[in-house]
Amino acid sequence: MSAPAMVDIKAVHKSFGSLEVLRGIDLEVRAGEVTVVLGPSGSGKSTLLRTINHLEKVDSGSVSVDGTLVGYRRSGDKLYELREREILKQRTHIGFVFQNFNLFPHLTVLDNITEAPVSALRRPRKDVTATARALLERVGLVDKADAYPRQLSGGQQQRVAIARALALEPKLLLFDEPTSALDPELVGEVLDVIKDLAHQGTTMIVVTHEIGFAREVADTVVFMDDGRIVEQGPPAEVLDRPHHARTKSFLSKVL
Numbered sequence: 001m002s003a004p005a006m007v008d009i010k011a012v013h014k015s016f017g018s019l020e021v022l023r024g025i026d027l028e029v030r031a032g033e034v035t036v037v038l039g040p041s042g043s044g045k046s047t048l049l050r051t052i053n054h055l056e057k058v059d060s061g062s063v064s065v066d067g068t069l070v071g072y073r074r075s076g077d078k079l080y081e082l083r084e085r086e087i088l089k090q091r092t093h094i095g096f097v098f099q100n101f102n103l104f105p106h107l108t109v110l111d112n113i114t115e116a117p118v119s120a121l122r123r124p125r126k127d128v129t130a131t132a133r134a135l136l137e138r139v140g141l142v143d144k145a146d147a148y149p150r151q152l153s154g155g156q157q158q159r160v161a162i163a164r165a166l167a168l169e170p171k172l173l174l175f176d177e178p179t180s181a182l183d184p185e186l187v188g189e190v191l192d193v194i195k196d197l198a199h200q201g202t203t204m205i206v207v208t209h210e211i212g213f214a215r216e217v218a219d220t221v222v223f224m225d226d227g228r229i230v231e232q233g234p235p236a237e238v239l240d241r242p243h244h245a246r247t248k249s250f251l252s253k254v255l
Contacts, residue, residue, distance in 0.1 A: 004067075006031040006172055006203045007052060012061035014047055021047045023227035025061070029172075029220070032201040036214040036235075039224035040250060045207045048224070049174050052205070053094040054087050065094060066171050092120055095165030099177040101157040103149040103164070109136070110145040113164045121168065128167070135163040139193050155186030162193055173197065175206040211254055215239055223247045 007029035014022040021044045029035045037045050050056040052063055054071035062079070063070045071087055072079040082090070103112050113132040117123045136142040139159040149157055158178055165173060175194065179187040191213050198204065198217045208214065214221050214235055221238040223231045223246075231244045239255075242248050 004031060005029065005064075006033075006066055007205065008064040009048075009052070010062050010064075012048070012051060012063065013059045014044075014051060014056060015059055021227050022051070022058075025227075025229060027222065027229065027232075029203065029205060031203050033219040034198045034202075034204045034206065034217050035220045035222060036218035037205065037207045037222045037224060038209070038211070038214065038250070039230075043224040044227040045224050046176050049096075049176050049205065049207055052172075052174060053091050053096055055096075057081070065090075070094075088120065092116070092168045093171045095168060095170035095173040097158070097161050097165050097173065097175045097178050099180045101149070101154070101161045101181070103157055103160060105149050107148075108145065109141065109147050109149070109152070109160050112149070112160060113167045116164070117167050132163070132167060135166050136160075138166075138196075139163045140189075153186060154182045155189045158182065158190045159193055162190075162197075166197075171203065173202055173204045175204065175208070177207050177209070179208065179210060209254065211239065211251075223250065225250070 005028040009025055009027040012022050012025040025048060039045050047056055051058050052070065057071065070090055072081055107115065110129065110132055113135060114125065114128045117128040118125050133142060133145060136145055139162055141156060141159055144152060144156060178194065179190050182190065191210060194206065195217055218235050220232055221235045222229055223238060225246050231238055231242060231247045238247065239251065242251060
């Protein structure tokens with residue numbers, strides 16, 4: 001029996017003014033699996049990711065995480081948007097790692113990680129601090145607990161951002177091009193942390209251009225173009241034997 005869908009995206013449409021960015025996306029991600037989303041710039045990858053934790057509202061369709069509608073409640077045939085407080089609570093279950101780190105510059109590394117569990121989840125600071133130090137150990141930065149973001153390399157900042165996302169013990173982790181803002185020599189250290197999470201069974205959706213990473217870590221590779229999912233399947237199939245001409249064209253330029 002297959003694992004239940006941790007993420008269930010049904011017929012999602014999203015436009016910005018007259019620009020249709022998502023054109024009826026259907027996607028399921030099983031618990032414990034890694035889905036890597038590839039595609040050219042402007043294909044809708046980041047917007048799709050942001051609909052999953054309601055940073056972008058969908059125009060139609062629905063997104064569920066672990067069986068719960070995100071951003072809305074259903075009453076009969078209608079959907080009603082949740083209050084901001086309820087949406088923020090839902091987001092504590094969905095970790096999001098941005099391409100530009102988004103760390104608080106005025107807080108130390110340790111405080112960046114403890115801030116959300118203490119303020120959003122009301123956890124005791126002593127417990128959260130112990131967890132944060134363990135997470136820093138996990139991402140190889142335990143010696144940087146008292147440093148400020150400006151004192152870290154881009155790769156170190158992104159590893160702190162991953163630790164911060166993990167501090168809320170999310171059911172799902174979303175990565176939006178986590179290595180695109182990094183110098184090439186720093187990419188590996190961030191991908192290694194994400195690979196470790198994958199091996200530990202963390203459910204993840206990763207938008208990236210790192211084809212080697214997709215080949216090694218993904219259970220499913222999704223190729224998007226022009227707001228649609230053009231092709232999806234196991235890495236060996238999508239990356240080595242793509243069916244769609246658009247996928248073949250994209251891969252011929254990046255491989």
